[in-house]
Structures are given as C-alpha cells and as structure tokens.
Amino acid sequence: MPKVSDAHRAARREEIIDAALRCAVRDGYRGVSIASVIQESGLSAGAIYSYFANKQELLVAVAERILDAREADLAAAHDRDTPLAPGEVMATLIEGLRREDIAAVLPQIWAEAAFDPEIRAVAGRIFGRVRNLLRGELVAWVQADPSRVEGDAEEWADLVIPVIMSSVPGFLVQRAVLPDFDEESYLRALQETYRR
Amino acid sequence: MPKVSDAHRAARREEIIDAALRCAVRDGYRGVSIASVIQESGLSAGAIYSYFANKQELLVAVAERILDAREADLAAAHDRDTPLAPGEVMATLIEGLRREDIAAVLPQIWAEAAFDPEIRAVAGRIFGRVRNLLRGELVAWVQADPSRVEGDAEEWADLVIPVIMSSVPGFLVQRAVLPDFDEESYLRALQETYRR
DNA sequence: GTCTATAATAGGATAGAC
C-alpha cells in the first residue's frame, strides 16, 4: 500500500468528519442529515459512503472527535509541577468546549448514549479517561498540601470525583436552558466550592 | 359547553401524552414517531391530530409533563418545620426521576433545548421554579443553623445554587455513560459534599 | 475515487367516511 494514498484517504475522512461536525453544531447531533453533510463538505453521497458504511458510523466518528478533544484539553493543561485544583480542572474542560463551539452538542451525545450502545461505548471510554486524569490531579493537589483534606487523599478523591465531574454537564445544561445563566459567576463559584 | 365533554377531552389528551411518554422512555425523546404513539395509545392518527396540531406540540406537552413533575416532587418533599439540606433536595429530585423511569429521557429534553426555542422555554421555566424552591430550602437551612455558612445566607445561596443544581444532570449523564456508575455512592457523596 | 441519478422507505400529515 502506498503511504501517500493512505494519508490522503485519512485526510479526506477527517474532512468529512469536520463537515459533519459543523452540521451538528448548526442543526444538532441528531439533526445531521447526509444531505447537509454533502452540502457542507462539497462532496457527494458516493464519496461519503466510500468512507463510512452508514450514517451511524459517521456520527460515532463525530462523537469520538468531540470526546477525544476533552481528554486532550486536560492532558495539555496538566502541569507536573503544580497540580490543578478541582475547580481549575473543570474550568479547563469548559473553556475547551466554548472555544470549539460544541457546548450545545456534547449534551446531545451524552443523552444519546442512554439509547445507543455504540455511542455509549465511546462516551464511556473517554469519560473514564477524563475521570482518571482528574483523579491524578486531585490526588497530587491534596498531596501538595495534605491539610486540604482530612483523611486519605485517594479515598477522598474517589468519593468526590463523581460530584465534581457533574459540574461540566451541569454547566452545559444550565447554559442551554436558562436565558440568564451567568457563566463567569458559575466558574467562580466552582473555584470557591472546591477550594480548601 | 358541557363540562363532561371538556373533562373527557382533557382525559383523552392526557392519555395520548401518556402513550407518547412511554414511547419516549422506550425509544428516546426524538425517537418518538406518530406511528409508535398510535400503536402505544391504541388510537388513530386522526384522533391524535385532533388533540395536537402536530408532533412538535405533542412533544412539548411530553416535556412539560416530565418537567412539571420535578417541581411537584420538590414541593411534596418540602417540610415547613425542618428545611432540607442541599444534598437532600437533589436526592429528592433524583429519586423522583428513578421512580418514574424517565432518568434517560430528561437529558434528551435538556439537550434538545439548546436547539429548539419552544423546548427551551418550557425547560427554562421549570428549571427556574425548581431553582427557586431549592433557594428557599437552602436559605431556611442556613438560617436554622447560621454557623453552617460564613456570611449572608442569601448571598451564599445565590453563589452555590448553580453548582448544586449541577448534581442532577451530572448524576443522569454519568448514569447513562458509565457502566460502573455507583448511584448510591453518588447520593452519599452529595450529602457529604454539601454538609456543614 | 468520485459523481449523478435514482431506488427504497420511513414518517408526518390530511381527506373523507362513519
């Protein structure tokens, strides 16, 4: 197999995912239609179906793209010298979502996960990895100043992690639903809530 | 207008909403089709369209039904003698969702809100009311023992309410996405996090 | 590999009988 051809195929595939992602941002995740992807990509139905067996496969790739970036954001913010505080980890994730303009799409993917095993598998995998990264930061953060928590750092982390993780869906849902939701105030309250 | 006829019409309308709700629980909120509502209700297309102008109107009514019940759950749990602690308020909401088996549907409604102004209006209205009920509990809870918080009760409540509210979407998303999500442990962690 | 054209179907909505 010639390597250029493979690279070209991969690039074209990404191009299609890009286009589908733009459609999802505009019309919602489930609102993506093949017709809209054709329009947005400038390609044809035939071309798209030569890279993806069906629409579901394309949508899974879009979900993967969106979710993988969350893990990358967190990995990029990691500093081996000074661990991030809980509120900072969540703020990092939220910032990334806002930068990419997918803040409205991510809740749709999570919601879809409850009914679609394939989406659930992707979302669960990335969610788990993000959780592990958060755990690492939390433990290091407590160990940097053990007075922050009474008792064992890891035990504490395992208990509170699910509650802390809730702040991202919570932010996105309230942002979507409440016309007067104050994003900046939320981020400040996050720092406040989990500062010790 | 004869009152019996009106009552009958209202009852039939509820019947259709019930059927659509069962469809949503089974197939997801956006997965509800007129055909499935026909099957589930035992009625015909004509009957359904004589109560709802279109599918959108029916779906909005379903969302209203689901969301209204959240406010009712909270109002029912309210005790004028002993205010609920933050974690108890959230646990009340979560319990109600599990009881009605709509824990997977609610995130879809929120996610839809970002793209559909009508759904957003309904969700925002109820979300605001739930927030107000929570606020009342929180303020009373602090005033019952002012040492729980340093500073003004209302000021504190307004800052932390959005973070506390996050625990419900956070619970539902993690429950949907993580195969090993421990619901009971989450509820315990909630009590812990917001106990003072 | 990509395009155009089209097949196949699902799903929302309406018309007219009863």
Place this chain on the structure above:
DNA sequence: GTCTATCCTATTATAGAC
C-alpha cells in the same frame, strides 16, 4: 370524535457512468 386510507416530503442508501 374517531377511523381508514392515502398523499407527500425528507432522507438513507445504492447503482452505474466517468
């Protein structure tokens, strides 16, 4: 008010030319 039958559009997916 409700049912049956049907129309019509939107949408997924494929076939075959280039």
